[in-house]
Amino acid sequence: MHNLTSLIVDNCGGLKYLFSSTVVGSFKNLKHLEISNCAMMEEIIAKEEGNGASEEVQFCKLEKIILKDMNNLKTIWHRQFETVKMLQVNNCNKIVVVFPSSMQKTYNKLEMLEVTNCAFVEEIFELSFKESVEHATHLKEITIDGLDKLKKKWSRDPQGILSFQNLINVQLNNCASLEYLLPFSVASRCSHLKELHIVQCENMKEIVAEEKESSVKAAPIFEFNKLSTLLLWNLFKFEGFFAKKHTLACPSLKIIDVVGCAKLNLYRTLSTSSSNIRDDKLSVSMPQPPFIVEEVIPNLEKLRIDCDSKFGEVENRLMKIHFLIGFFKMCAVLSHWLLKVVTSSRYSKVNEE
Structure with a gap:
């Protein structure tokens, strides 16, 4: 077993676990582990009573774990997986929490996480204590x-x-119960984020959750400096980026793709007015634009907007927008009336020059 680098286990219906904690050290060179269709398996590594010290033995080189169609599996993550960089979990229907709080310091090296079609998962990262x-x-x-x-x-x-x-x-796709995507502290330090896709999450309200306990009263600044693609599809309760007054910086944004977001006020995404963001009289309950056109729109290469329910409220604002003048070689899918506004604005701008 010492030289084994890849282990694939499929359709072994009688297995309740794959490894005992005492044999983990025998797989020193294992890099790839894939388990699927093992109907009786409840855990990957069985903890043996009286062998607590053996828990410290790691898979020294394990980097990738794939788990598929494991309907009796209750535990995914173990301390022995600290070297893992990629985890894929699909159709494991007894999992409730992917990373329990007892494991919260053991997945720091993980780089790619994929969890799909797990019917009873309620939390990905359970966190319970301060470090x-x-x-x-x-x-x-x-x-x-x-x-x-x-x-x-x-x-x-x-x-x-x-x-x-x-x-x-x-x-993020097809998560009907999720109302918010990112905790406040995560969103506040997302300067490397490039792609953000949210699709078919019927109860999604905002991207960033409010802080429940905070002494800071200043409007937060979210700096998504590398964000190039924002895709929002079929978010029927979605109202904006953050519920309270804030500033959002996305200087690298190239693609905005908004489809079926009935409650999203368009001017929260495409308003040209930056003064509203800094207006101290603005009520936090009122919607505010997450994007400042002068900082974001000039870099757009593709703009798609297909959600008509609230276009009328912002038509007057869009009459003043000139940001689409440079769209000669770019792609834009817009409503008929908005195209007329853009064309009129462009024509007026050219005449002025």
């Missing part, structure tokens, strides 16, 4: 799809426990 020092994670990509009962990706704001500042790509 003396906040630990940085290496997580870069998260894909979540088909978790109907998912209520929170993080059970609490991870500030002071873990930082997720290396996130580059976040994909």
Whole structure:
């Protein structure tokens, strides 16, 4: 077993676990582990009573774990997986929490996480206690799809426990119970995020959750300096980026793709007025634009907007927009009346020059 680098286990219906904790050390060179269709398996590593010391033995080189169609599996993560960089979990229907709080310092090297079609998952990261020092994670990509009962990706704001500042790509699809995507501290340090896709999350209200306990009264600044693609599809309760007064910086944004977001006021996304953001008289209950046109729109290469329910409220604002003048070689899918506004604005601008 010492030279084994890849282990694939499929359709072994009688297995209740794959490894005992005492044999983990025998797989020193294992890099790839894939388990699927093992109907009786409840855990990957069985803890043996009286062998607590053996828990410290790690898979020294294990980097990738794939788990598929494991309907009796109750535990995914073990301390022995601290070297793992990629975890894919699909159709494991007894999992409720992917990373329990007892494991919260053991997945710091994880770079790619994919959890799909797990019917009973309620939380991805369960966090329960503060650390003396906040630990940085290496997580870069998260894909979540088909978790109907998912209520929170993080059970609490991870500030002071873990930082997720290396996130580059976040994909969230078909999570009917999720109301918010990012805790406040995570969103405040997402400067490396490039891709953000949220699709078919019927109860999603905002991207960033409010801080429940905060002494800071100043409007927060969210700096998504590398965000190039924002895709929002079929978010029927979605109202904006953050419920309270804030400033959002996305200087690298190239693609905005908004489809079926009936409650989203368009001017929160495409308003040209930056003064409203800094107006001290603005009520926090009123919607405010998350984007400042002068900073974001000039870099757009593709703009798609297909949600007509509130266009009328912002038509007068869009009459003053000139940001689409440079769209000669770019792609824009817009409503008929908006195209007329843009054409009129462009024509007037050219005549002025």
